[in-house]
Amino acid sequence: MIELHSIRKAFNQGHDNEYWALDGIDLHIEAKKVTALRGPSGSGKTTLLTIVGCLSRPTEGRVRLLGEDISGLPERFLTEIRRRRFGFIFQQFNLIRGLAALDNIILPAYPTGRPRRELLDRAEELLAGLKLGHRRHAKVEWLSGGEQQRVAICRALINDPEVLIADEPTANLDTHLAGEFMGILEGLAAQGRTILLTSHDPLVVESAVVQRVVDMRDGKLLSSPR
Amino acid sequence: MKLWLAKQRYLIDFTLASLARRKARNLGLLFVYIVLVFMLASVTLYTHALRQEAARVLAASPEVILQRMVAGRHDLIPPGYQERIGRIRGVQKVEGRLWGYYYDAVTKANYTFMVPAENAPAAGEIIVGPALERARGLAKNNGISFRSYSGKLHTFIVAEVLPQASELVSADLVLMSEASFRAFFDYPAGHYTDIALSVANPLEVRNVAVKLAAALPDARPILRDEVLRTYASIFDWREGIVLALLSAAILAFGILAWEKASGLSAEEKREIGILKAIGWETGDVIKMKFWEGLLISLTAFLIGFVAAYVHVFHFSASLFEPVLKGWAVLYPRFQLTPHIDGVQVATLFFFTVVPYAAAVLVPIWKAAITDPDSVMRS
Numbered sequence: 001m002i003e004l005h006s007i008r009k010a011f012n013q014g015h016d017n018e019y020w021a022l023d024g025i026d027l028h029i030e031a032k033k034v035t036a037l038r039g040p041s042g043s044g045k046t047t048l049l050t051i052v053g054c055l056s057r058p059t060e061g062r063v064r065l066l067g068e069d070i071s072g073l074p075e076r077f078l079t080e081i082r083r084r085r086f087g088f089i090f091q092q093f094n095l096i097r098g099l100a101a102l103d104n105i106i107l108p109a110y111p112t113g114r115p116r117r118e119l120l121d122r123a124e125e126l127l128a129g130l131k132l133g134h135r136r137h138a139k140v141e142w143l144s145g146g147e148q149q150r151v152a153i154c155r156a157l158i159n160d161p162e163v164l165i166a167d168e169p170t171a172n173l174d175t176h177l178a179g180e181f182m183g184i185l186e187g188l189a190a191q192g193r194t195i196l197l198t199s200h201d202p203l204v205v206e207s208a209v210v211q212r213v214v215d216m217r218d219g220k221l222l223s224s225p226r
Numbered sequence: 227m228k229l230w231l232a233k234q235r236y237l238i239d240f241t242l243a244s245l246a247r248r249k250a251r252n253l254g255l256l257f258v259y260i261v262l263v264f265m266l267a268s269v270t271l272y273t274h275a276l277r278q279e280a281a282r283v284l285a286a287s288p289e290v291i292l293q294r295m296v297a298g299r300h301d302l303i304p305p306g307y308q309e310r311i312g313r314i315r316g317v318q319k320v321e322g323r324l325w326g327y328y329y330d331a332v333t334k335a336n337y338t339f340m341v342p343a344e345n346a347p348a349a350g351e352i353i354v355g356p357a358l359e360r361a362r363g364l365a366k367n368n369g370i371s372f373r374s375y376s377g378k379l380h381t382f383i384v385a386e387v388l389p390q391a392s393e394l395v396s397a398d399l400v401l402m403s404e405a406s407f408r409a410f411f412d413y414p415a416g417h418y419t420d421i422a423l424s425v426a427n428p429l430e431v432r433n434v435a436v437k438l439a440a441a442l443p444d445a446r447p448i449l450r451d452e453v454l455r456t457y458a459s460i461f462d463w464r465e466g467i468v469l470a471l472l473s474a475a476i477l478a479f480g481i482l483a484w485e486k487a488s489g490l491s492a493e494e495k496r497e498i499g500i501l502k503a504i505g506w507e508t509g510d511v512i513k514m515k516f517w518e519g520l521l522i523s524l525t526a527f528l529i530g531f532v533a534a535y536v537h538v539f540h541f542s543a544s545l546f547e548p549v550l551k552g553w554a555v556l557y558p559r560f561q562l563t564p565h566i567d568g569v570q571v572a573t574l575f576f577f578t579v580v581p582y583a584a585a586v587l588v589p590i591w592k593a594a595i596t597d598p599d600s601v602m603r604s
Contacts (some may be wrong), residue, residue, distance in 0.1 A: 046602050055503060055599035076507060082598075090389025094500045094601050097493070098247035108504040110240065113232035155504065167602055 001031035001163070001194055002052055007061035009219075021047040025061070030212070031162075034185065034195040036205050039216035045198035046167055048216070052196060053165045054082040055180050059133065060191045083108060087156030089166040089194040095140040095155070101147075102136045105154045112159065119158070126154040130184060146177040153184060164188060167198040170204055178203050185209050234517075237510065241517045246498075256483065256526055262479045263320070263530025263578050265472055270570055271534055272543040273465040280457040283574050284450060288321075288422035289431050291448045292438060305416035307442065311423065314437045316430040322418030324407050328372060328400070333361045339411070341404045343422075351385040357397035359387045360454045374410050383404070423447075468546060480581070490593050502598035511594040512587065519586035523579040531574070539564045 005065045007025040012018050022044045029035050029052065037045040053061060054070065057078070063071040072079060085106075095104045105123040106116075127133045130150040140148060149169070156164055169185075170178035179199065186209045189195055199205055205213050215222035245252050292311070294301045303322065311320050325340040338360060347353050354364055364370060364384050371381045388396045407413060423438075425431045435447040490498075498511050537543055 001264075050599035050602050055602065056597055076509075079502075079505060079507045079598075082503075088503060090601060094496075094503070096497055096500060099243060103243065108502070108506075110236035111233060111506055111510050113229040113236070116236075117231070159505070164378075 001066060002029040002196075003062075003064040004028075004052070005062040007048070007051060007058045007063070008061045009044075009051065009056070011057060012212065016020065021053070021219050022058070024114065025219075025221055027214065027221060029196055030094050031194050032189075032192045033211045034189050034197070034209055035212045036210045036215060037196070037198045037214050037216055037220075038200055038205050039198075040200065042218075043216040044219040045216055047219075049165055049167055049196065049198055053086045053088060053163075054078040083111060083159060085161050085163055087159065087161040087164045089149070089156050089169055091168040091171050093152040093172075095148060095151060098139060099142045100137050100139055101132070101151045101154075104140055104151055105158055107158075108155060109158050121159060123154060126157055127151075130154060144170045145172055145176070146180060149173065149177070149181065153188075157188075161193075161202075163196065166195070168198055168201075170199065170201045175203065182207050182209055194201070233510075234513070238517050238521075241514055244514075245521070249528060251515070253322045253521065256522055257487065257524035258479055258482060259522065259578075259582070260530045260533070263476055263527050263574070264533045265475065266469075266539050266578065267531045267534030267574055268543055268546060269465055269468045269472070270574060271538045271566070272546060273461045274567055274570055275538065275563065275565050277458055277461050279563065280461075281454060282563075284454055287450055287453070289425040289450050290423040290435060290438070292421040292423060292442070292445050293448065294442075294445050296444070299519045301421075303416070303418040303421055303445075307445070308421060310416075310441060311421065311438065311449075314434060314441065316425055316427065316434050316437075317423050318426045319424035321422045321424075323420050323422055324404060324413065325419050326407075326411055330362075330372070333358075334362065335398065337398050337400050339402060339407060341407045344403050346403045347385045347401060350382060350401070351406060352382040352406075353386040353388060353399075353401040354384055355388050355396040355399035356390050372410070372475040376412055376414070379532045380406075380410050405589070480585075490589060495593055495596075496601070498593050499596060499598065502594070502596075503601045508594045512591055515590040515594075516583065516587060519583040520579075523582045527575060527579050530578075531571070535564070535566075 004025050004027045007022050007027075008020060008052055009022040010018060010020050018045065025044075025048060027048075037048060039045050047056075051058050061071065062069055063068065065081065065085070073081070099107075102120065102123050105126065106119040109119050115223055124133065124136065127136050127150075130153060132147060132150050132154070135147055136145060140151060143151065149172075166185075170181055173181060182204065185195065185207075197204065197210075204210065292303070292307075294303050294307070308320050308322055311317060321343060323341070323343075325338060328337045328339050329335075330337055342353075352370075353538065354362075364387070366387060368384045369381055370384065371379050373379050374533055382402065388399065388401075402410070423434070423435050428444065431449060431451075435449060438445065440446045452531065499513055501514075502508070537545065
């Protein structure tokens with residue numbers, strides 16, 4: 001589904017502090033599978049995730065989505081692809097404080113101009129699916145960490161994307177909540193979504209839900225044990 | 227089009243929610259903004275209405291007033307002048323006027339004594355202006371005495387009080403008959419204070435003035451247009467003084483707006499990053515912030531302008547009255563005729579709403595073009 005060819009990514013290019021976060025990545029991410037990127041801090045997992053999710057462009061190399069080269073597209077088109085095809089679950093959840101759970105969930109759909117009723121119905125359905133319907137009008141800062149993450153998952157699903165991208169999804173959760181998250185992930189995988197996540201949490205990478213683990217270090221792929 | 231409208235509605239919804247989330251800060255800004263628009267609009271509305279009022283009043287005044295000068299000072303018109311003017315071509319009507327000032331020690335104010343061209347009161351009677359009515363507690367049929375400059379006491383009966391509507395020009399007016407006026411001031415018979423001339427053709431006014439100056443070298447013709455110009459420049463000058471004083475307020479607001487706009491809080495920057503990451507385009511973020519700026523500035527403009535309108539036309543601009551109306555012991559009390567000039571409103575709008583909207587946009591644009599992957603690194 002997503003093919004990466006000779007991906008390199010530099011920060012502060014041309015300056016004294018130039019740094020290559022990714023250095024020659026070749027990877028094929030299969031559709032409808034759960035893939036985990038594993039590696040220590042600074043290994044380039046998150047940078048790779050941003051390139052796959054159209055949040056940034058590679059300095060060198062090609063990214064193909066469903067066979068189409070998207071690495072050279074202008075920002076406007078990348079945004080459109082990101083909105084339509086990808087849903088994001090951030091490590092810090094990145095919800096907008098002061099807004100209710102429901103309002104946070106429908107935010108990614110605003111630029112689509114879809115009818116409000118339709119959005120609210122879909123958001124309610126997603127919240128009910130994650131057993132959070134009773135908290136729909138609560139401001140997100142009043143929610144617990146686990147509840148916030150479930151709101152973030154609902155937000156990632158509002159535009160019904162094919163690919164879900166999760167950055168260190170269990171980093172801010174205790175073991176019990178991390179287990180719950182894996183349960184949710186299993187359900188999403190069963191729906192046939194492509195899931196790409198980064199983690200060094202054994203609970204995640206050693207889970208049966210994860211079908212493939214890609215190891216990274218110093219901006220390079222090490223191996224693909226599973 | 228429908229999709230575009232739906233998108234704008236969502237952006238405005240989000241903007242309103244954002245404004246509500248930072249209530250204290252935005253209300254503070256809105257308040258300062260309203261006060262600024264209120265002050266600027268009050269000054270411009272008031273001076274504009276005064277200019278209109280002056281023009282309206284002067285529209286009925288004679289085209290030319292002729293004053294005789296002696297050593298550069300205004301002197302009485304001696305007998306025979308009116309006859310000499312009457313022969314100048316283009317002059318329709320010549321009228322000798324009698325008026326003078328009287329200082330009343332009781333109210334410590336100057337009154338204008340005048341003989342009206344028509345409907346003059348009977349000898350021994352006077353018609354007074356509304357300010358004088360208030361200052362001396364007069365009513366119809368009351369008697370009042372004035373000591374003339376010769377030391378003699380003259381008693382008059384108030385035949386009438388002038389209507390409130392004319393107060394701008396008649397506040398301190400005392401109208402009397404020619405006989406009473408001449409007796410009170412010991413005015414020599416056949417002499418007049420000045421001469422009012424009516425000229426039928428407005429294009430002829432300047433020619434008549436030139437002819438008058440040639441025929442009566444010791445006299446000075448004053449044209450109505452010149453009087454209007456003088457009034458206009460006085461009001462302009464006063465408006466300028468108030469605006470100069472307000473410039474400090476405008477500057478302070480500018481600094482506040484710039485600080486507010488350029489000093490996007492870390493929370494706001496983070497939100498912009500999140501919105502971009504979840505699929506908002508740079509243009510959506512800019513549009514959203516544009517709506518925010520427009521909503522604040524439009525609200526401030528509307529509230530400020532309406533408050534200024536009420537202040538000027540219902541409360542007689544009580545805050546700026548002393549500066550804008552000029553100095554007098556007997557202040558006229560009057561309601562200005564409500565008058566709004568489209569160009570004036572547009573100018574005020576341009577100088578209050580547009581700079582704010584622009585000041586807000588530049589820093590927002592800078593924040594909006596940040597890479598969407600920044601949220602992954604925070």
